Amino acid sequence: MNFVQPIRDPNDIEAIKQYLKLRSLRNYLFFCIGIYSGLRVSDLLSLKVWMVRGKTRIDIVEKKNKNRKNFVIHPSIKEDLDRYIKNMKDDDYLFPSRQIKMKSKLSKQPIDRSTAYRMLNDAAQQFGLQEIGTHTMRKTWGYFLYRQNHLNLALLMEAFGHSDPTITLRYIGITQDMMDAAILQLNY
Template identity: 60%
Template structure:
């Protein structure tokens, strides 16, 4: 399995927001909800318009069936409201514009591979390596930890980890600490 890293540089995060916003409101909101919620891509894909109408979004995670509740970040509220205006509550927030190949169904969520493709296109544009669908979730954790290290117990719980070492490794801090320790060597 490919190891992916969080986005560590706030300037790149801001650049990616601008990059997505100037090309596709759907992709911009997908990116922003990912870095502000800590949800897995599979859970982002199944968000409904109804869930996005509120200041808090509650979601039962597909992988572990935990109930996750998160605040819609105020910086994207206005854009999100404009994006969902006129859409039916039962529509997927990130609906595909195409008919699904096998099922022939319309108005289904975009596929993981579609999300991977547009996220990786932006990552390449910004020179990011070790980038994948989990990067958004890891970026959320990395930023929350750097905001205040006392958030570590919250992250352990939010990620469903049993040990802080797992969480620190997951958000890329173990590597950061190793790199810094190596640089201090004489």
């Protein structure tokens, strides 16, 4: 299993957002909700239109740990989100696949996590980013929350379900940043 990294540069985040928006509003919103919510990909894929239509917050029970999570829909994407769901039905998945599932023969199912992975990696490659995966959005969310206010460590531990601060710092890439900075300061 590869260890993926957060996106550390706000310019890269903005570039990926614009790249995705030009290609697919669905993929753009998937990425944006991911980096503004800290949800796991499995939870992003389970979102339905009724959960966001006419709302400023999303309330969800996380699949992995059954914890309730309630978070603000970031104002910067609200207009695009409203336009995106305008002609969708309330019970539609927010991020539907355009394909019919081969095994189940079902249509209007959410995109597969492998599709999400490819979408994120394709965008990352355009900007020379490596070690990007489906957890990158969640790690990016945590990374920037921590960088903006170190007091959020306890909140991040709770959000990620971690019992130790060192696990959280390693997960969001802060430990690697600190190691890199320390090595760069070496002077023999």
